[in-house]
Amino acid sequence: MLDMKRALDLKALAATCPVAPGDYQTARYALPVADGAVGLELVAPQGSGHVDATDEDVFVFVLDGQFSINAHSMVVGQGSKVTAGTAFDWSATPGTRVFAMRVREPHMSEPGVVRIDPTAAMSPSSPPPVEYLTGPTPACQSAPAWRSCDGQFYGGIWSATPYYRKKVPYVHDEFMYLLEGSVSFVNEAGEEQTFKAGDAFLICRGASCSWESRDVVKKVYVIFRPTAS
Known part of the structure; x- marks a missing residue:
């Protein structure tokens, strides 16, 4: 299971x-x-x-x-x-x-x-909420590839300078493929997982984990975030 x-x-x-x-x-x-x-x-x-x-x-x-x-x-x-x-x-x-x-x-x-074009030109985008961060706010960029008509399903390219984010619950399903850098997660059970460039992984709704990246990260992302009913 x-x-x-x-x-x-x-x-x-x-x-x-x-x-x-x-x-x-x-x-x-x-x-x-x-x-x-x-x-x-x-x-x-x-x-x-x-x-x-x-x-x-x-x-x-x-x-x-x-x-x-x-x-x-x-x-x-x-x-x-x-x-x-x-x-x-x-x-x-x-x-x-x-x-x-x-x-x-x-x-x-x-x-x-x-x-999804990994070489697409990126523009500045919003960083994670400051209340989730420990340490400096990262500089983020993104290049959206699509967004569904109802806004729930979207994907593209995203990058960020190093940062640490506290454990937060995921309210969306997110696919990620690392193009550059590495990321470490620690989940609610205390398990640490590290992914590097070339890895593809999935975090689903209901999971709760931290984020730590010590170098610049660039990723492909695809997100399903259901709207509140």
Whole structure:
């Protein structure tokens, strides 16, 4: 049973994922979620196939191998959002493992595939709330790639100078892939986890952890933050 109160190392999970390679739509291992508002899955696609349009925005990130959507090919460390209403052909090389994050989109937008570009130009963005910090406030930059019509599902690139943040509860599900630097987390159980450039991990709603980065960090982020009902 996965401990969803800790950061999940997605590459390590994919290496032991109990699902046989096969069709992109069925060769899946679902991670436990707080509710049905988001789907979090490890996928072992192999071969090729077709996916009809659905009412879900889906972020896909390549952990191993190579995965293609139409003419858009992604290798390890690359991810894209398939917008709701987009039908596509897919192909995957043997040994491919993909992380998928699915969110229903009630307001349909223009179909297509939105790539997160790690080299996108960034602009200054808001730092963490000062009441969460111990020490200097970091200088942060970001380059948003998309934001859903209802504002709950969004992704892009973010960077920050070194800082320490106290333990805070996560009110969102967040995928992260470190492009530069390293980050250490300490969860409610006192367990410390450290991730470095090239690592992909997931922190889910309900987890509570600190953040410590001793050098500049740059990451890909994808967040589902449900609005209050």
